Amino acid sequence: MKLKSFIIAIATIIIGSTSINAQTAKEVQATIAKMESKSALCNKGPEAFNSFIAKFSTDEEFMKSRIKLSDAQSTEFAELLVPSNFTAKEPFAKDDDMYYQSWGELQYQKTYLDCGWVDSYVTHTFQFERIDGKWYLYKVIADE
Numbered sequence: 421m422k423l424k425s426f427i428i429a430i431a432t433i434i435i436g437s438t439s440i441n442a443q444t445a446k447e448v449q450a451t452i453a454k455m456e457s458k459s460a461l462c463n464k465g466p467e468a469f470n471s472f473i474a475k476f477s478t479d480e481e482f483m484k485s486r487i488k489l490s491d492a493q494s495t496e497f498a499e500l501l502v503p504s505n506f507t508a509k510e511p512f513a514k515d516d517d518m519y520y521q522s523w524g525e526l527q528y529q530k531t532y533l534d535c536g537w538v539d540s541y542v543t544h545t546f547q548f549e550r551i552d553g554k555w556y557l558y559k560v561i562a563d564e
Contacts, residue, residue, distance in 0.1 A: 444511065445510040445511060447522065448508050448509065448510045448511070448520055448521075448522045449510070451508055451522040451523035451524075452508045452522075452523065454523065454526060455469065455470060455473075455508070455523040455526055455531070456470045460526050461526060461527055461528040462526045462527065462528065462531045464528060465528065465550065465553065466553035466554070467550070467553055467554050467555055469526070469531055469548070469555055472486070472548075472554075472555040473506060473507075473548075473555075476503065476506055476555075476557070477503050477504065477505075477506040477507045478503055479503065480502075480503055483501075483503050483506070483557075486554070486555065486556045486557060487501065487556065487557045488549075488551065488556040488557065488558050489557065489558070489559065489560065493559065493560055496560075497544075497560045497562075500544070500560065505521075505535075505546075506533065506546065506557075507521065508521050508522050508523055508533070509521040509522075511538045517537055517538070517540075518537065518538040518539075519535075519536070519537055519538070520535070520536065520537075520538055521533055521534065521535045522534055524545065528550070529549060529550045530547060530548065530549050530550075530558075531547075531548045531555075532545050532546065532547055532548070533545065533546040533548070536563070541563055542563050543562070543563050544560055544561060544562045544563060545560070545561040546559075546560055546561075547559040547560070547561055
């Protein structure tokens with residue numbers, strides 16, 4: 421009986437931890453609404469993040485002017501550095517699985533775009549930082 425209870429407890433933990441990582445279309449939309457909100461901390465100050473990211477994710481020249489990655493990160497993540505990669509995306513089929521991108525923590529000085537597999541793990545996170553009043557892509561945090 422104790423073994424059965426133990427197995428049920430482990431299964432509950434596994435199922436619960438998997439659902440924490442899941443990103444549904446509704447959850448992604450909620451992160452977009454939060455990021456676009458004028459009351460979001462990232463939209464306070466001299467440059468609103470929502471205005472910055474709208475241009476960063478559509479204008480390649482502007483995007484290039486606002487990247488402050490190290491040379492090593494610029495080389496390692498070169499294939500990711502295209503404007504269309506910097507928007508939240510509802511879950512979609514990619515490599516025979518479901519992939520998403522959603523806005524993570526939205527701070528006054530830092531904002532994060534998490535990218536990963538639904539019901540699995542984050543593959544990488546784009547970290548944006550406000551420097552001298554302007555937003556920049558500052559770091560790519562890869563899942564290790």
